[in-house]
Amino acid sequence: MLSDSSDDRLLRALALELQLPLTQIARLSEQTNKADAKSIRKAINLTAQQSLWYIDGYMLGQQLSRQGQLPLEPVSLAAVLQQVTQTLQPFAQYHNVSVEWSVSGRLGPVMGHAAALKTAFLTLASALVRVLPNTNDNTPTTGALLLSAQRTKEGFTAGVFTPGQSFSSADLRHGKALYGSARQPLPHLTDSSAAGIGIADRLFALMGSQLRATKYRSVCGLAADFLPSSQLALW
Amino acid sequence: MAHIIVVEADRTLGRLYQQAISDDGHTVQLLHDAQAAISAIDEQRPALIVLDIMLGEHNGVEFLYELRSYPEWDGIPVILHTVVPSSHPGLGHYWWSQLGIVSYLYKPNTSLQQLRQAVSRQLATEQSLA
Numbered sequence: 287m288l289s290d291s292s293d294d295r296l297l298r299a300l301a302l303e304l305q306l307p308l309t310q311i312a313r314l315s316e317q318t319n320k321a322d323a324k325s326i327r328k329a330i331n332l333t334a335q336q337s338l339w340y341i342d343g344y345m346l347g348q349q350l351s352r353q354g355q356l357p358l359e360p361v362s363l364a365a366v367l368q369q370v371t372q373t374l375q376p377f378a379q380y381h382n383v384s385v386e387w388s389v390s391g392r393l394g395p396v397m398g399h400a401a402a403l404k405t406a407f408l409t410l411a412s413a414l415v416r417v418l419p420n421t422n423d424n425t426p427t428t429g430a431l432l433l434s435a436q437r438t439k440e441g442f443t444a445g446v447f448t449p450g451q452s453f454s455s456a457d458l459r460h461g462k463a464l465y466g467s468a469r470q471p472l473p474h475l476t477d478s479s480a481a482g483i484g485i486a487d488r489l490f491a492l493m494g495s496q497l498r499a500t501k502y503r504s505v506c507g508l509a510a511d512f513l514p515s516s517q518l519a520l521w
Numbered sequence: 522m523a524h525i526i527v528v529e530a531d532r533t534l535g536r537l538y539q540q541a542i543s544d545d546g547h548t549v550q551l552l553h554d555a556q557a558a559i560s561a562i563d564e565q566r567p568a569l570i571v572l573d574i575m576l577g578e579h580n581g582v583e584f585l586y587e588l589r590s591y592p593e594w595d596g597i598p599v600i601l602h603t604v605v606p607s608s609h610p611g612l613g614h615y616w617w618s619q620l621g622i623v624s625y626l627y628k629p630n631t632s633l634q635q636l637r638q639a640v641s642r643q644l645a646t647e648q649s650l651a
Binding site: 302305306308309310312313314316317329333381417469470473474476477478 | 577578604
């Protein structure tokens with residue numbers, strides 16, 4: 287009998303999630319003798335890359351959760367969002383999605399874990415790239431993703447936002463309870479196992495935050511809250 | 522040559538399936554969700570539907586119930602092509618015949634060549650019955 291800890295459920299969700307990119311790679315590799323072999327190799331590379339991000343995110347979450355108290359340090363949200371945007375660009379472009387980052391005003395450092403923050407945003411954003419309606423049969427359209435951070439009363443909020451996706455925190459809570467036991471725990475957001483969102487949520491939780499549905503400049507998204515670092519900062 | 526509808530949520534895989542089946546000379550219309558597929562069938566009746574179960578919003582099972590609720594579409598054969606294993610409790614064989622599923626393909630293990638063969642086999646069966 288399998289135990290049903292949240293880690294087991296997340297691992298099952300990850301296994302379900304990885305079926306898709308691995309199937310894509312298997313089918314794409316059947317086409318490498320075609321004329322557009324170069325673009326197929328690129329597709330294989332980017333598809334494999336996203337799977338590796340997921341696996342890295344899961345492994346990092348597992349490793350950090352075994353450490354008990356996570357050593358938080360001052361981290362620049364703006365720098366993390368910029369790095370994630372750059373890393374994500376080729377993958378997003380392949381899916382006809384534009385990715386931008388936006389930081390309102392001067393943000394001081396937040397208390398976080400640099401590697402966990404970067405991995406969480408990368409995993410979350412790549413999961414959302416995959417669910418955007420980026421093309422249809424005849425007319426390629428462009429989806430858009432915005433990685434953004436802004437100041438709040440208590441500290442800072444940072445997240446991944448996209449127009450055209452409406453989603454509630456209740457849906458998110460309900461979906462999180464179904465990770466690993468449903469193939470589509472977040473049907474309003476994705477037709478997958480939503481493992482990328484789950485992995486990001488676990489990393490945020492390890493930093494004392496949690497993913498929630500929110501709005502920023504009239505676009506909906508998933509974001510987490512962070513406390514400011516108490517070191518000297520420009521305000 | 523036949524008009525075939527492929528309902529596949531993932532765009533990368535969908536394009537690969539569309540291309541592979543088109544290579545045999547068929548017209549393949551690729552749809553990514555159940556509602557679009559129903560509308561497409563209403564515009565042009567396909568000879569065959571290749572259907573994924575895991576679709577956004579309305580899943581493949583809802584699509585099948587909708588499809589089979591219209592008597593004029595009753596005879597359209599459906600090949601199930603999905604990551605949901607056939608051992609899944611929701612995929613009992615009694616259910617297949619009820620909903621006109623003529624064949625099941627486990628997506629992770631089905632090559633493009635095998636998909637093309639399954640489509641050709643089913644179209645040949647349909648022709649022999651006609």
